[in-house]
Amino acid sequence: MIEFRDVHKSFGDLEVLKGINLKIEKGQVVTLIGPSGSGKSTILRCMNLLERPTSGTVLIEGTDITEPKTDIQAIRKNIGMVFQHFNLFPHMTVMENMTYAPMKVNKVEKSAAEAKAMELLKLVGLTEKADAYPGKLSGGQKQRIAIARALAMEPQIMLFDEPTSALDPEMVKEVLEVIKNLAHTGITMALVTHEMGFAREVADRICFIDGGYILEDSTPEEFFANPKTDRAKSFLEKVL
Numbered sequence: 001m002i003e004f005r006d007v008h009k010s011f012g013d014l015e016v017l018k019g020i021n022l023k024i025e026k027g028q029v030v031t032l033i034g035p036s037g038s039g040k041s042t043i044l045r046c047m048n049l050l051e052r053p054t055s056g057t058v059l060i061e062g063t064d065i066t067e068p069k070t071d072i073q074a075i076r077k078n079i080g081m082v083f084q085h086f087n088l089f090p091h092m093t094v095m096e097n098m099t100y101a102p103m104k105v106n107k108v109e110k111s112a113a114e115a116k117a118m119e120l121l122k123l124v125g126l127t128e129k130a131d132a133y134p135g136k137l138s139g140g141q142k143q144r145i146a147i148a149r150a151l152a153m154e155p156q157i158m159l160f161d162e163p164t165s166a167l168d169p170e171m172v173k174e175v176l177e178v179i180k181n182l183a184h185t186g187i188t189m190a191l192v193t194h195e196m197g198f199a200r201e202v203a204d205r206i207c208f209i210d211g212g213y214i215l216e217d218s219t220p221e222e223f224f225a226n227p228k229t230d231r232a233k234s235f236l237e238k239v240l
Ligand code: ADP
Pocket: 011, 016, 034, 035, 036, 037, 038, 039, 040, 041, 042, 043
């Protein structure tokens, strides 16, 4: 579903990704972990070309999205992204936030878009907030809406970049619960997180990133019990 072949990315003189090779199969849940500044967000952002690799190839369902002739908007429709900060449209209600892109981009009828939105609000436990404005929601509620809004486009891929890092501790769980329920429903997920317990529980694979490389790519059991590199060992000592 997602494949990186020798992806490099530089910002000016700073080479942030130094040759990333990665293959994520359909329906897999892959967690990227590693120190701050190691390139995790950049990897995620290369998956939908929010960042363009300096060299190398990124394939989404076999399509090379780094090819200039690829219709990246068409690819992006199929990739939902949830950020640390929720990026809801503040002047729109929850319902409007959720139906805007499906109606505008996918040309879904208003009634169908609203029905789908209600179904997703039920999934994230917030049906009573349909008419609320984002400003009236807690951080955890905003993030659950952001996830539901991404799902309204019926993407095959969901990218999460530290979805709980900006939340107060008591709200982390409700958001992780939503993501957990989404995992292994067939949707392909790449997730950057510092929640090690969550990564261990939910991920099929853990990729440990440091210094612009994937230093380890293994199952959670293997990674947490027997990290192979000293860098991963010292990272885990700090965060566990
Ligand atoms: P992580 O998500 O692992 O914390 P990032 O992928 O955000 O790391 O960033 C990796 C490195 O690239 C950092 O040193 C960061 O400062 C740098 N970087 C990220 N985005 C940009 C950008 N748009 N311009 C310049 N430098 C950037």
